[in-house]
Amino acid sequence: MFLVPYLTLVLLITLQMYKAQKCEEFTDLNFSHTFIGTSISVRLLLYTRSNATCGILLSHTNLSDHAQFNLFRPTTFVIHGYRPTGSPPVWLHDITALLLAREDINVVVVDWNHGAANLNYFKAVENTHKAAENLTAFIQMMQENGANLSFIHMIGVSLGAHISGFVGATFKGQIGRITGLDPAGPQFTGRDKSERLDPEDAQFVDVLHTDIDALGFREPVGDIDFYANGGADQPGCPNTIFSGKAYFKCDHQRSVSLFLESMNGTCSSRAFPCSSYKHFLDGKCLNCKRFGDDGCPVFGYEAKKWKNYLKKPEPMKVYFKTNAQPPFCVTNYMVDVKIWNKKAHWGYLTVKLYNDTKEAVANIDHRESEFKKFTETRLFAQFDKDIQSVKKVSLKYSTGNVLQPKRKLRILRLRLTHLEHQERPWCRYDILLEEDREITFKPIPCDESNF
Incomplete structure (x- = not known):
């Protein structure tokens, strides 16, 4: 007769353990929900290093129920954007895992x-304000229980960037950091800064732009605004509407992919302050002395290191290029060319670097360059990968003009300078280039007397 109470107790304990271990998932809706329309409801899912893959649903009224939620640790809020299909964002698990790998938060x-x-x-868009009100109330409860607003980081994607801004404005910019990933443009462009994300919404506001000509916001809205590939068409994304839905969302979603890569440690993207993307590509904005030993800003998670170089409310626009596929980061070189030809020549250069196992390519073709006798032509080259211990270099000159006779470019000196590694530039002297014919040679350390 003692067996029944014993089994009941075991079942109750098992049930409690099951409830305690139950993992909450992001709401998964479908097209029928979006067609009918959904009313605002906010759920907060907590992940820490002790429950990195198992979300805990936080109470909006009582924080004492959650032992894993340590208010004295930094807290990062991840806020998604518009969901026209109702499905969960595919990047949620990746960003959670990468954030926890970087810091105990x-x-x-x-x-x-x-x-x-x-x-x-x-x-x-209307619901962004309601979501912000809900999140604001939760953060106020955190603050009342001892949390420091300076230790809060909000990462907002598209509409989520503006939600972050609304929350930050309520706390009068005391939030530590807001990262806006391609803040939404439609319904926010041209609005007063109180109705969108702006630099005053947090102690540090860093923003990435990847789709300024469609779904994203064109103008700077942060302390520092990174424009990947000029902020518009991203390499590797479809160029025509015949590619289907990818045509509409690829550029916009690239912002998340670039931010994720900035956290995974594979490589980093150095960005350069400049008045325009054209001037950046022309190599007119490569002076990083104002940033001291840190150099020009690096996009992504580590951008906060450059906070002290920025002045509110003056935004700093910085530009960088990427590859079409991961790893997205490129390697920046300065290429200086001095020719012997009597007449000026116009054209494009393709440069390749080699070591024993790898090849890196840079096509300097955003515009036609002019080469003049005894005049140094400075070109900005972005190689698709970083080559350590360069053993060979190849060079090709082209004009793109198929109707004229092939031209020759007599190079007095070619100099390659890595813009991040503090190493001696590589040079080659007296090179004869025939149009559209690639020539390969071994570079040598530059003779300082030739500078």
């Missing part, structure tokens, strides 16, 4: 899919 995924999942984009 609380990661809170802000699930406002009920409100973001709506075919009516204007309704989703």
